[in-house]
Amino acid sequence: MSIHNILRGAFLAALLAITLSCWTGAAMAAAAGSTDNAGAARETLKASVDRIMDIIKRPEFTDAAQRPALMDKVESEIRRIFDFREFSARTVGANWRSFTPDQQERFAEAFASLLRATYLEKFDGYTGQQVLFTGELVSGKGDKVEVQTTVVVKDKQVPVAYRMLQKQDWVVYDVIVEGVSLVKNYRTQFQDLLEKGTADQLIDRVKAKAEEVRKQPAQPAQPAQPAQVGK
Numbered sequence: 001m002s003i004h005n006i007l008r009g010a011f012l013a014a015l016l017a018i019t020l021s022c023w024t025g026a027a028m029a030a031a032a033g034s035t036d037n038a039g040a041a042r043e044t045l046k047a048s049v050d051r052i053m054d055i056i057k058r059p060e061f062t063d064a065a066q067r068p069a070l071m072d073k074v075e076s077e078i079r080r081i082f083d084f085r086e087f088s089a090r091t092v093g094a095n096w097r098s099f100t101p102d103q104q105e106r107f108a109e110a111f112a113s114l115l116r117a118t119y120l121e122k123f124d125g126y127t128g129q130q131v132l133f134t135g136e137l138v139s140g141k142g143d144k145v146e147v148q149t150t151v152v153v154k155d156k157q158v159p160v161a162y163r164m165l166q167k168q169d170w171v172v173y174d175v176i177v178e179g180v181s182l183v184k185n186y187r188t189q190f191q192d193l194l195e196k197g198t199a200d201q202l203i204d205r206v207k208a209k210a211e212e213v214r215k216q217p218a219q220p221a222q223p224a225q226p227a228q229v230g231k
Contacts, residue, residue: 008210025178044170056123075116083171084112090173091186094192100171103199105151110206113228116157117213119185131160132218145170205229 055073060066064071089096099107130152137146143166151158162176176181193202209229 036136037142038145041164041170042133042136042147043174045081045147046163048077052077070119075120078120079112081119081172083165083167083173084108086171086173087111087166087183090183090192092190093187095191095199097200103203107199107203107206110203110210114206114210114213117210121214132190142166146176186229193229 001220027049047079052074055061055070058070061070074209085104086105088111091116092099096104132152134148134150136148138144144201145164145166146160147164149160149162159178161176162172163176164170166174176182176183190202193205197205206229
């Protein structure tokens with residue numbers, strides 16, 4: 001099964017700070033002296049998970065009338081743990097420096113909107129998936145931690161790693177699913193578009209793709225896939 005054929009619950013968990021998670025296992029720091037940073041990153045992620053779980057497990061989450069307000073709360077929690085500006089800078093790559101501050105802000109919001117439309121708004125609710133916490137890898141400087149997990153969906157086990165960066169707090173800046181980086185997936189698309197157009201044209205294309213995805217009917221039996229912005 002390819003990355004694009006992982007069930008929606010697994011990929012959503014990868015993007016949204018493990019909204020479907022159930023944490024188990026012991027931490028495994030990469031090197032002596034890195035335990036504190038590894039633990040801090042893990043606990044920051046876990047705190048967000050706990051708050052999100054409290055929301056999506058509510059009976060009213062499946063109520064169409066109450067769902068939008070609860071979705072907004074979930075997104076608020078996601079924005080605490082995911083640094084969408086950092087995410088955006090890394091997906092755009094070297095071209096990010098040529099964006100004006102206004103373009104950077106608008107792109108970050110457009111990209112966050114695309115991710116929400118692709119994953120969060122297609123989420124049907126918690127159905128018992130689990131995420132097993134398996135350990136961490138810490139960078140030499142200690143300012144980056146890769147939190148490693150395994151998402152269990154029925155009889156499928158999917159390795160998912162969360163790359164986190166220490167700023168004022170620990171934040172997620174990339175997600176790796178079965179060895180494939182979400183940042184790199186989008187970077188390839190964005191670079192292709194920037195070779196043919198401008199930053200403003202890319203922003204408009206990302207916004208348009210988000211609206212296009214929103215209009216597509218949900219298909220619960222099918223997996224969520226990264227949006228193909230260039231198409």
